[in-house]
Amino acid sequence: MENKTKYDVVIIGGGTSGCACAYMCAKNKLKTLLVEKNNFLGGLMTGGLVVPVMKSSVKEYNCEYYSQLVKTAKKYKAQITYKDKNDGWFNPELLKIVLDELLLSQNNRKYLDILFESEVLAVERNDKLITSIVLKSNLLSIPIEASCFVDATGSGEFSLMCGCEFLDDISIKQQNSLRFILGNVDIERFVKFIKNIDYDEDITNTYRNDLDTNDEIHFTTASTWDTNKVWALDKYLKKGVRDGILLDSDRNYFQIFSVAGARNEVAFNCPRINNYLDNPFKYSLELIEARKAIYRLYNFTKKYFDGFENAVIVNIATQTGIREQKRIKSKYIYSKEDIISGKAFDNPVLEANYPIDIHSKDKDKSLLVKTVNYSLPVESLISSNLDNLYAIGKLVGADFETHSALRVQKSCMSMGEAVARHIKQKLFSNTEI
Ligand SMILES: Cc1cc2nc3c(=O)[nH]c(=O)nc-3n(C[C@H](O)[C@H](O)[C@H](O)COP(=O)(O)OP(=O)(O)OC[C@H]3O[C@@H](n4cnc5c(N)ncnc54)[C@H](O)[C@@H]3O)c2cc1C
Structure with a gap:
C-alpha cells in the first residue's frame, strides 16, 4: 500500500472561502x-468575474484575511476603494496573481501546499470520521490522510462523496448568471452620458479615484424589472427590444461596474439564466442561451450607450455564476427567525447586515429585504453527521432565505477564517467545541 501524506487540514476548493x-x-x-480543480485560485471572484465584494460586515470578526487581501491587492493596483468606502473592488484577473502571493507568503509557505487541476477520486470513512482521500492530479493518484476536511467547493461535491447530509428546503430557486467583461470602452464618455440621463444617485454612482489608481473613473449602474421603480436605463433596454436587438427577458436584470485597475473595462452582472442544476442537459443548453444573451447585450451597448461604440468582449466567465446549490445539514441550522431577530451567538463567525437577496426568474418576485445586524455560529459550518467535515461559503447550513444574505463574499471569507481558528483550537486542545 502506498504511503499516505498526512495533513492537519485538507481544503477542497480554492475559491472565495477556501482561500x-x-x-x-x-x-x-x-x-x-488546498486542492483546486482550476489552474488558478479565487473561484467566483476570479473565474466567475464576480466583482465587487458587497459591503456586509458591521463588526470586523474574522476579517483578518480580507484586510490582508486588500493590502496585497493594493500593491498590484488590483483594488480600489469606492466612494462608499467599500475597499472590495478588485480586478478579477490580477486577483489570481494576488492570491498566489498572499496564500504562499513567506510565513505560510512552510505549512501550506496547493494542488491545482486536482480533484477528489475517492473518500474513506471510519463511521463518522473521514480518514483519507485519494486525489487525481495530472493523471496521478495521490493518497492523503488528514485530521479535518473542509468542503469549499460551492457545489458540495466533496461533502456528497463523503456521505454528508444536506438540507432540502428549496421552494424557489436563485437564478444563475454568466458574467462577462467588455473592453475598449470610453468610460469618461459613458459616465457623461449616464449622468445626463440619470440624476438618481441610487442607481448611478460615479467616482474619480485620485488616490489609489492613477485617476481612474469608476461607476456602477443598473436596471431591473424586479421592482416597480422606473430605472433610467430601462427606456434604452425597451428600445433595444423594440428594435429587435434584445429579447424582453434581457431586461430582467442589467447591472454594470467599472473594473479596478482597468481604465476601459466594464464588468456585467448579467445575463441571468435559469437554474436547471437538477438537469445537466437543460443546464448545458442554458449556458448556450447565456452566451447568445451576452452577444445581444454587447451589440445593444455598442449601439445605444455613448462610449461603447468600439467595445470588445474580452472575458466570459469560466465559472458559471451559481448563487445557491447545496447547503449542508449542519449542527446548527441557521434560520429566518435567527436573522430577523438578530440572535446573538458566542464567538460569532461574523456580524453582518447584507440583506436577504433572492434573484427570481419571475417579474416582481425577486427580494431584497433589509435585516437587523445578524451573526452566525460556527456550528452552522460543521456537518451534523460527520465529525471532521466542515463546509464553508455557499455550503453554509442555513435555510434558503438566510443563505441569500450569508452568501456574499466577505461573509464567505469570514466563514473560512472562523473554521480555521476552530480547527486549530480543536486539534491543539483536543476537545470538541
Ligand atoms: C452571479 C453572482 C453574482 C454575485 N454577486 C456578488 C457581489 O456582487 N458581491 C458579493 O460579495 N458576492 C456576490 N455573489 C456571491 C459570492 O460571489 C459567492 O457566494 C461566493 O463567492 C461563494 O464563495 P465559495 O467559496 O462558496 O465558492 P467559490 O468562490 O465558487 O469557490 C469554489 C471553488 O471550489 C473549486 N471547486 C469546485 N469543485 C471542486 C472540486 N471537486 N475539487 C476541487 N476544487 C473544486 C472551484 O473551482 C472554486 O475555485 C454573487 C454570486 C453570483 C453567483
Whole structure:
C-alpha cells in the first residue's frame, strides 16, 4: 500500500472561502493542503468575474484575511476603494496573481501546499470520521490522510462523496448568471452620458479615484424589472427590444461596474439564466442561451450607450455564476427567525447586515429585504453527521432565505477564517467545541 501524506487540514476548493480558510490554517501553523480543480485560485471572484465584494460586515470578526487581501491587492493596483468606502473592488484577473502571493507568503509557505487541476477520486470513512482521500492530479493518484476536511467547493461535491447530509428546503430557486467583461470602452464618455440621463444617485454612482489608481473613473449602474421603480436605463433596454436587438427577458436584470485597475473595462452582472442544476442537459443548453444573451447585450451597448461604440468582449466567465446549490445539514441550522431577530451567538463567525437577496426568474418576485445586524455560529459550518467535515461559503447550513444574505463574499471569507481558528483550537486542545 502506498504511503499516505498526512495533513492537519485538507481544503477542497480554492475559491472565495477556501482561500481564506487555507491562509488562516497555515498562519495558525496547521499543516494544510488546498486542492483546486482550476489552474488558478479565487473561484467566483476570479473565474466567475464576480466583482465587487458587497459591503456586509458591521463588526470586523474574522476579517483578518480580507484586510490582508486588500493590502496585497493594493500593491498590484488590483483594488480600489469606492466612494462608499467599500475597499472590495478588485480586478478579477490580477486577483489570481494576488492570491498566489498572499496564500504562499513567506510565513505560510512552510505549512501550506496547493494542488491545482486536482480533484477528489475517492473518500474513506471510519463511521463518522473521514480518514483519507485519494486525489487525481495530472493523471496521478495521490493518497492523503488528514485530521479535518473542509468542503469549499460551492457545489458540495466533496461533502456528497463523503456521505454528508444536506438540507432540502428549496421552494424557489436563485437564478444563475454568466458574467462577462467588455473592453475598449470610453468610460469618461459613458459616465457623461449616464449622468445626463440619470440624476438618481441610487442607481448611478460615479467616482474619480485620485488616490489609489492613477485617476481612474469608476461607476456602477443598473436596471431591473424586479421592482416597480422606473430605472433610467430601462427606456434604452425597451428600445433595444423594440428594435429587435434584445429579447424582453434581457431586461430582467442589467447591472454594470467599472473594473479596478482597468481604465476601459466594464464588468456585467448579467445575463441571468435559469437554474436547471437538477438537469445537466437543460443546464448545458442554458449556458448556450447565456452566451447568445451576452452577444445581444454587447451589440445593444455598442449601439445605444455613448462610449461603447468600439467595445470588445474580452472575458466570459469560466465559472458559471451559481448563487445557491447545496447547503449542508449542519449542527446548527441557521434560520429566518435567527436573522430577523438578530440572535446573538458566542464567538460569532461574523456580524453582518447584507440583506436577504433572492434573484427570481419571475417579474416582481425577486427580494431584497433589509435585516437587523445578524451573526452566525460556527456550528452552522460543521456537518451534523460527520465529525471532521466542515463546509464553508455557499455550503453554509442555513435555510434558503438566510443563505441569500450569508452568501456574499466577505461573509464567505469570514466563514473560512472562523473554521480555521476552530480547527486549530480543536486539534491543539483536543476537545470538541
Ligand atoms: C452571479 C453572482 C453574482 C454575485 N454577486 C456578488 C457581489 O456582487 N458581491 C458579493 O460579495 N458576492 C456576490 N455573489 C456571491 C459570492 O460571489 C459567492 O457566494 C461566493 O463567492 C461563494 O464563495 P465559495 O467559496 O462558496 O465558492 P467559490 O468562490 O465558487 O469557490 C469554489 C471553488 O471550489 C473549486 N471547486 C469546485 N469543485 C471542486 C472540486 N471537486 N475539487 C476541487 N476544487 C473544486 C472551484 O473551482 C472554486 O475555485 C454573487 C454570486 C453570483 C453567483
